[in-house]
Amino acid sequence: MAVCAVVVALLGVGGLVLGAERRYRQAHCGLSRFNADADTLRTAETGECIGVARHGFTFHSPDPSLDRTLQKIYAQNAVAEQEHQAAPERPFVTLVHLSALLSVSGKLSGQLAYGREALQGAASAQSRQLRSSGATEPILRIFPANAGSGMRFGPRVVEILDRLKEQDPSLVGVTGLDQSREATNRTIRQLTAVGLPMVATTLSADSLVRQSPMYFQVSPQNAREAEVAAAYADHVVRTGAGKPARRVRIIASADPSDTYSRTLSDDVERRFRARKFAVERTSFTPPPPPGQEPASDAPGPGTVGQRSCSYPGVVFFAGRSEDFESLLGGINESCNSAPPVLIGGDDVARLAADADRRGHYPGIPYDFLDFTLGSAHCDGTSELYAELSRLFPEECAKVPNSSLDGHAALGFDAVKLYVNAVKQLREEAAQMPLTPPAVWHAISGVHGDEALDGASGIISFGGEVDRQVPLDKLLSVQRIDKTGRPVQAGFCGRVGGRKQAAWCPALEPEEG
Template sequence: MHDPDKTVAIICGASQWPHLNRFAGDAAFRNTAKGVEQYLAGRAGMGLAASNILNLFDSTISAVEHFDRIRAFLLGHMDRLHSRDGRGMLVLVAYIGHGAFFEGQRFYCLLLRETHEPAPVESSMRVTVLAHTLRSTAPRSARIVILDSCFAGHAANDFQGAVEEVAAAKVDEIVEQEARLDRRARESAGQIERILGYDSASGVALLCASSSRDPARLAGKGSFTLFGRALIDVLEVGDRHRPGPMSLRQICGLIAARLESIRDAPAPQVHSPEQDGGRDLADAPLFPNPAGPPRPLPGVERRRRQRQLTRAAVAVAVLAAVGISTGGGARFAGHDPGYLRGHCGTEITTLISVGAECIGLTDGSFDLFQPVDRDEAVENRIRSVENTIAAQNRLAEQRHREHPDRPYVTLVDLEALTAPEGGTAAGLTAERESLEGLAVAQNLQLDAEEAGAPLIRVLIGNAGRDMQSGPRLAAQIADSARKDPSIVGVIGLNLSNQATKNTVAVLNDARIPTVATTLSFDYLADWIPLFVQVAPQDRSEAATAAGFAAQLGTSKRVRIYYSGDPNDLYSANLRDDAAYWFEKFGFTVQTTAFTPAGQGTDAQQPRPGDRLIGDAAAAGADNCSIDGIAFFAARGVPDFGTFLDGVASCGGTDATVIGGDDVTRHVADPAARYRTPSVPYYFMSFTPVPETDPEPGPARDFHARLNTLFPFEKDGQRSLDGHAALTFDATQVYVAAVTQLHRNGREISAAALSRQITKLGSFQGVTGTFDYGDANRPNVPRHKPVTVMRVRHGDVDPEIQAYCGELPGRRRSPEPWCPPDADENPPTPPR
């Protein structure tokens, strides 16, 4: 019996040939292809996920591009299944259309929509090339080719041709070199396959609509092909006389019996040009038999259920069943502790151990969050979010199978999910909330009833502490996107530092757009074309902070504290912008660098003329018995908490503390927030928080859906920091761009989306109005709101203290002191 997870299908052919007058088109070809696809995806049929089907029928791409797409498709699934040579995979190829000979019977070709004179051979799908592509890409796979075309039986000769044998010889040479490495893997995997009740066969078998001398026929103009109609009937009805799954030879016999009464109907044929160890693939019971007993649970589903139990179950139940291939050769994880250590104790090749961290990608079924300490309540909330995303991923695949016309895209949420040193067990709350926003957006699309509403699959990526493994993971994403075209973009990126800049640069070089949620560094959008942000820039934040401070009536003296770490682009940038705007509002400015947690003083590089005071606690204590403004332009976790400890150490201060937007990460952690209740402070936020009775609109709808999906967010201690809303809006940028491309009939790809996003114009999100119409900076929203919030006694005041920017629907207007040129100043220096 086939395993749906390890079965992939490719549909080729055409219903018309506009460049070849002697070959007539007909809807019967298209109807047959549609029927085959429905059988492959249907629950009563093969039950394949949409991502396991490559449908190139009636495609206008060239023959060469057909082969490139087929190869990339197979390689992508081989990588997903950890199979370097295709072992264990069942590859189904169906061609529906015209078959013809060119150049005096020399070449048997399958005609494509773009086949044309004067080069019909080169612009067709030559069967010899198709055979070579399948064999050289996945040599150990089981390959079943169904040809619904004239003279289809001739293809058996091409699958045994010289080109195929040369390719096979090269592949066999490589495989033999690896034999000693993976012999144990094959033996153990074979034992598991036998236990689960099916054989991992390989080789090639062909089911042909006609012999090498006979043309194929239509059942009727505009209906189906004669062979196709019989094939679909047999697959849908089954064989009531022989219980159990059906073989290809059995299906051929049933088709022949159906066509027997039709005069001059061509007789179908089965050929097995390549057999594995004398086993004929045509006799393998691989196809469901609707008339027989229910099929057993596939082995992959059993392994999936085991994978959900514990990480130990993954290692024991799954690793014992599969051999894993990597770029360095075959590995059998079940007998290689070193492999497990290198992949976070799992068989998942997309996860990599880097020191004590687990770096890589997951669909939500593996927990990538790595807090500094363990807390059961915190972990339960994280797992709730990850489990929701994993479940919604499965539902998105199902919806796409049911509605294949709906666009289906994959977004990667890439963040630093390893907590900074010195934080609390809840130090990754902001990152968890970001995922919640993505889950809400995914859920909204699942509920959408519009025919063209996009469906979203989500991958979660951990780029390591401070994004240090981001460039490596970006390269992994780029490689995955080449194999899986549904991967169209990246969101997230929660730190503006040198590692993040390098990460975005790698994605940009791969033509993969990035829509950042909280990044506000002024120059990424100027330096990297495919970088888009939903947050305002540091310059706007600094202008709002300085304008607000000027209205407080305090001394016109400000001390700006920032990180001396030369890799922290955000902190140095916000220091520069704050100094510029506080001076414009009449403040005397003093700028002071401190040493962030986990670093030494000798590594710090403060701006020329600035003093270096010590750690964040020393910076906080610097405000004892001093009035004016203390503006914190550094990291919220863990340094802002340490800064507040320093302020509290001297019994308080007359200074007014204002934190930059990264302080929202501190605010998101209740334990950190309540640690210093004696020190009140303001903080900058990029999200207007929900009011007690918000006006109808995106914000109220978003929070209602958020509370439904994650009831724990109704906790009275929720931070109102806005990370979930920002990620929701970042996802909506992609949704809007995908919708527009689909509506205009254009192909949806990463490159197309990167162009479309900057053409979105204006739309209303949860966190404000998005207007990407600026000619100078089209990847940054204009006049995005920046709000000022307040924390007293550890509690977040839900009332907005002030805001600048455009925020439609609010009863309160922006402050009259908001600088109109906040989006432009200070100007960007030369790169």
Template sequence: MATAQYALLKESAGADGAALLRIVVANGGRQMIYADRAVAMLAELARDDPTVLGVVGLVESRTSTARALRELNQVGLPVLAPTLSADRMDANSRLYLQISAPNKDQVKLVDAYAKQVLKVNDAHVFYTTLEGSSLTEDLYVGTLVDGLRQQFGTRITRLDEWRTGQRLTDECGYPGMLFYAGRWTEFDGFLRALRECGGNPPRHLVADDSANRYMANPGLRAAAPGNLPVTYVSKAALATCAALRAAQDRRDDDARASFLSWIQADDLLDPPRCRPGSEEQVGERVSLAYDASMMLVRAVESLAARLHHADPRQRWEPESVNPVGVHAEVLRQNAGQGYPGVAGLIRFTPDSGEPVDKRLALMRVEQVPDVATAPVEVFRCGAADGSGPAACGPA
């Protein structure tokens, strides 16, 4: 969001009608346990300040998050969620728009990879829920596990909940796909348990997209087995340093080229990201939140421009643009070719807040403790842009 704010400040210096982005940070607490309080404060702020036009965020697809969405819908605030992906989160709010692909698409990606690349038929699935949580409360893990059950059917020959301290020696040398369908907070313990396999690790370990938060933590990765390659789901593979540089070299992708220039700037991120010869990568979630923020702002600019065109003499008034109108304008702008996001094309159907054919990818690291080597994209599904079909296949 800071990157979006920076980009808009650069634009506004030389452009009439450019909107500025003011960010108010609201913290719903760990696992969104204080979401109710945060929403109440947002509602009060929105009543007092007509320039509050939407919410970018909400973290972790849980029942508390779904409840927050319902309350924000009653308040009349649209929500653009960068990373939520539990299936049918949009059922909780008519003002909800999701930037990332839903879990049903993630399941199809993993299934296609197992068939096309790994050439394996059966899978073992382990999921995790935090102490005090459950599959019913954790909508991300719950819908992911349900989707795997439906997609793989009898090809899942083992489906178990994994808890910290549980041994995994039965998985040593397993030739099928071993899929981790849990939260990143338990992934470290899961990998540590596989250390017992020594030189006979499972052949194909694949993890869900939550694992990217583990993969971004060098301290945690240092204790992982060195002989265990990991492949994991990414919601933003198009916004890695390598992908952004490739887009810049092609000179045919203004959105990614501009984003790269912002994150490389001297006066924004500390340290700057994706500079030549630098090992500082851009975070998985940065481009997703940037896309959400820019979609919201472009809708505000469009509404303001239409109001000005209708009456050029009219002085700008914040009350002339309201949150519900901004949500409608996002959908109106999206109705054609979709929004060219940095992390992939964003398209919605009129009756859903879930994106259609949103890009997902599988990233692979050969040595988890080797944090100096960037993950490599090995498989993908979904559209990068509107130029062709969104088929699944090797990268």
């Protein structure tokens, strides 16, 4: 009986241990407590894996290309740690690439192209640093992090980052961020509260800069995007084929949490009215996430597309790429032989980045705003493409049919801003600790002779103390013609010594 009692007790203890381990795995993305990444990863109530990955976790990615990109970054992190051990006198810094792009629930792998390319740009900047050897050249690590679909769990991830920052003083800032939504605003404010500067890659909503003085972006704001769009539409009305009427229908999301769509549509209305366009607005309801109710009783994007077939003016779409794809589907059903004149905001570039999705409606031409020139060549003629051709040759093979440079270039330049800030601090104050506030201050001084001549255009904060958005940042208009491939229709902004299109708004003078 004594032996039986001992066996029963041992079985009970074993069951408790196994139960505790099962619960731990469920709470930490399926990882055991002995996995090095488990401590900074959490399973959200949506089933998504959120948090920070430092040691090789790929967030259950269904996309082999994204998986290879993450593995390349982790391999480079290992090299960075070895170089730091070999040359401890060089600055050693860590950046966190935080976004919603790793939230793959319900998404096809092709829809991850946009975020994957931004990560590849960041990896290319990291690779370049690993091959640099100067005393002030920083050795760089990058930790991928996921804030969940729509950035909804961003504040929760920042709590993890705050604890990580206390353990790892090399962590100096955040890049990435994704989708201008209310959850993104909360994430920015939370990052400010824990003292981490941010350089966003593709965000554009006007309200973002009001969330924090520690926030910067390498992309233009919606206000500038709207100004360029109105100037281009004016050019199309005066000189384009068919000469549409001086009218615009602005199509925007009815989702109240979509800051991007709301602010872009407001800006577009103001800028088009200033150019004497008659303006009307139409809302659509995006498909809700599983288990949630629709945001409004407005029609879906496909129905709005059908109703736009007979519109005689310009149709401007100020929503998300997946909803623009549905809008194209509606147009294709009702008037593919005579579609309206379509212009999309920059989020449409996510659709253009995926050649397969882009080719679903080859007979419907449209224009969209892009944050780069939209003409990539992996021939080693620039820092970015020299690295891309080395690290991701399979991606370079896709360049003729993609807008790879638009996304990779922004990711590359966001990291370069940090790299240049650290170099400047080491050159001007070698003994100053490389803290997040010091790096933030150095980034704010990027203007004039210190401006970054980046892969996505000139990045200059204009000499104004509180400017957080690049001055006259590059915006191009890309046209998807009937072959389904993007062709540049013109660009506005500062791009080295190149001259912007004649129809563009005038450039602003740089202060100081």
